[in-house]
Amino acid sequence: MQTENEVVVLRLGHRPGRDNRMTTHVGLTARALGADRVLIAGDASNPKETIEDITDRFGGPFEAALTDSHRQLLREWQGVIVHLTMYGLPIQEVETEIHEAHSNGPVLVVVGAEKVPFDVYERADYNVGVTNQPHSEVAGLAVFLDRLFEGRELDREWADATHHVVPKETGKQVEPVDE
Amino acid sequence: MQTENEVVVLRLGHRPGRDNRMTTHVGLTARALGADRVLIAGDASNPKETIEDITDRFGGPFEAALTDSHRQLLREWQGVIVHLTMYGLPIQEVETEIHEAHSNGPVLVVVGAEKVPFDVYERADYNVGVTNQPHSEVAGLAVFLDRLFEGRELDREWADATHHVVPKETGKQVEPVDE
Numbered sequence: 001m002q003t004e005n006e007v008v009v010l011r012l013g014h015r016p017g018r019d020n021r022m023t024t025h026v027g028l029t030a031r032a033l034g035a036d037r038v039l040i041a042g043d044a045s046n047p048k049e050t051i052e053d054i055t056d057r058f059g060g061p062f063e064a065a066l067t068d069s070h071r072q073l074l075r076e077w078q079g080v081i082v083h084l085t086m087y088g089l090p091i092q093e094v095e096t097e098i099h100e101a102h103s104n105g106p107v108l109v110v111v112g113a114e115k116v117p118f119d120v121y122e123r124a125d126y127n128v129g130v131t132n133q134p135h136s137e138v139a140g141l142a143v144f145l146d147r148l149f150e151g152r153e154l155d156r157e158w159a160d161a162t163h164h165v166v167p168k169e170t171g172k173q174v175e176p177v178d179e
Numbered sequence: 180m181q182t183e184n185e186v187v188v189l190r191l192g193h194r195p196g197r198d199n200r201m202t203t204h205v206g207l208t209a210r211a212l213g214a215d216r217v218l219i220a221g222d223a224s225n226p227k228e229t230i231e232d233i234t235d236r237f238g239g240p241f242e243a244a245l246t247d248s249h250r251q252l253l254r255e256w257q258g259v260i261v262h263l264t265m266y267g268l269p270i271q272e273v274e275t276e277i278h279e280a281h282s283n284g285p286v287l288v289v290v291g292a293e294k295v296p297f298d299v300y301e302r303a304d305y306n307v308g309v310t311n312q313p314h315s316e317v318a319g320l321a322v323f324l325d326r327l328f329e330g331r332e333l334d335r336e337w338a339d340a341t342h343h344v345v346p347k348e349t350g351k352q353v354e355p356v357d358e
Contacts, residue, residue: 025315032312087351132344133211136204142318143325165311172266
């Protein structure tokens, strides 16, 4: 998020076609809840396009990119790496340390699809469970980001939007953004 | 969650096949993050089965059921109804009121797929946006439940599990539950 150390989401294990929707939701969740970028390992041009369309319409800054060198990224990342997994340590036990790490540098948040290779577990500074129950990488990411930013992401401003939603008690209102 | 007023998630707009995975993630997120039941409108026997398999293995209490009378449910619900939608009022502005409502009675949380009929907006006591940005009903539900329960759901206990995860710094450990 602007004025804070960068938070990047790395989506691993995307299977073209089959995972398009989940990967799109991972990317849109990253954007809406305060991350600066999503990197998707593999052939995910369809989700990338959807995420960029939303950013064009509702604003940024937010970047979606594909990568075929996520191992290099993981090796060379200058900051803390958090891997979200139901097998990891409970978020409520490690979030204070992760907050501190984020105030000192960037954070890479890794979310997998089905199987994540063991070297990711080894490379991560924190393997973190948003519960130790099986549920959804989208849900895990959402709770993680909301806790990382302590709700500040809900009040962030969006730049270069063409449209914005006017919050309403009942009904739907979307308006063009005045320059 | 046990010892608290009931929280039920109602999933609307499920399209068989196409939405199976998203609906499964909605149901598993509801379970993992403290809801007591998920009701799915429509023909969602496949997601229901997956959610029940997870509950059999990792514990409950949690119930998944299909409904073809969600209008009646909405009409007759004795408690507060929260509809999660990007068009609604920001969660940070209404969560205190919703907490209070939950301490006084049950909460029905409605999450849609693509299009939610207008009468749901009208029937809901609160139309709530987890941001006014487009992202994911799974992410919205996750953040909503984590805030509703104020993190208590992360420490809940599970009954009648056959297996449980042993949280680890690195790696995966799943063990049978001793009686």
